[in-house]
Amino acid sequence: MLDALVVAPHPDDVELGAGGTILMLQAAGRRVGVLDLTDGEPTPHGSIATRRRETAEASRILRLDWRENLGLPNRSLQATLEARHELASVIRHTRPRWLFAPYWVDAHPDHTAATELVEAARFWAKLTKSDLRGDPHHPERVYYYFCVHLRVLPSPAFILDISEHWQTKLEAIRCYQSQFVAGRSTAAPTFLDSLRDQAAYWGHLIGTQFGEPLTSREPIGLTGLEHLI
Numbered sequence: 718m719l720d721a722l723v724v725a726p727h728p729d730d731v732e733l734g735a736g737g738t739i740l741m742l743q744a745a746g747r748r749v750g751v752l753d754l755t756d757g758e759p760t761p762h763g764s765i766a767t768r769r770r771e772t773a774e775a776s777r778i779l780r781l782d783w784r785e786n787l788g789l790p791n792r793s794l795q796a797t798l799e800a801r802h803e804l805a806s807v808i809r810h811t812r813p814r815w816l817f818a819p820y821w822v823d824a825h826p827d828h829t830a831a832t833e834l835v836e837a838a839r840f841w842a843k844l845t846k847s848d849l850r851g852d853p854h855h856p857e858r859v860y861y862y863f864c865v866h867l868r869v870l871p872s873p874a875f876i877l878d879i880s881e882h883w884q885t886k887l888e889a890i891r892c893y894q895s896q897f898v899a900g901r902s903t904a905a906p907t908f909l910d911s912l913r914d915q916a917a918y919w920g921h922l923i924g925t926q927f928g929e930p931l932t933s934r935e936p937i938g939l940t941g942l943e944h945l946i
C-alpha cells in the first residue's frame with residue numbers, strides 16, 4: 718500500500734522531475750513508490766546492466782519503499798489496451814492515494830504515451846466487474862511533474878519548497894552517470910549545473926532557495942492557508 722505512486726517512462730525521469738517531491742513525502746512519513754515503464758535503453762553511453770545499477774543506487778538515495786519496472790518497450794512506448802491493463806493492475810495492487818505522471822506536453826513520444834497511459838489506467842483501476850485482479854481503486858489526484866524535452870516555460874499549479882532536499886535530489890540524479898555525465902560537455906554550465914539553476918529559479922519565484930514545480934489538470938483544493946509560503 719502506497720501513499721504516492723510516481724510513474725515514469727524511463728528510469729531517471731522521476732529523479733529529474735519529482736525527486737524533491739518524493740524526498741519531501743518520505744520526510745513526512747509517506748510511503749512512496751516508483752514504476753518505471755521501460756528500461757530506457759538503448760542510449761549512447763548506457764547498457765541495461767549499467768542502467769539497472771544506477772537505478773538501484775538512486776532508489777536507495779530517494780529511500781523509496783517500492784520500485785518496479787513494467788518492462789514495456791523503450792522508444793516505442795504506446796498507450797495500448799494491454800499496457801493499460803498492466804498499469805491498472807499495479808494501481809490496484811499498490812493502491813496509492815496520489816498518482817504522479819509526466820507533463821502532458823513533450824517532444825519525446827514515450828513521455829506523452831506515459832501520460833496518456835497513466836490517465837487511462839487510473840480510470841480503469843476503479844472499474845467494477847472487470848477482469849483486473851484486486852479490488853477497484855481510484856487515486857484521488859494525478860499530479861504532473863516536469864521532465865520535458867522541449868525548451869518551454871512550464872506553467873505550474875504550485876511549486877514545492879525543496880530547499881532541504883535539493884542536495885539529496887542532486888545526489889540521486891548523479892547516480893545516472895551514463896545519462897548525465899558520460900559524453901557530456903564539462904564546460905560550465907554542465908547539465909547538472911543547469912538543473913541546479915532551474916531549481917534555483919523555481920525557488921526564487923516562491924522566495925526559497927530551491928523549488929520543484931508541479932501541475933494538475935484539475936483545480937487544487939485547500940483546507941486552509943497555513944501551509945502556504
Ligand SMILES: [Zn+2]
Binds near residue numbers: 726727730825828
Ligand atoms: Zn524520459
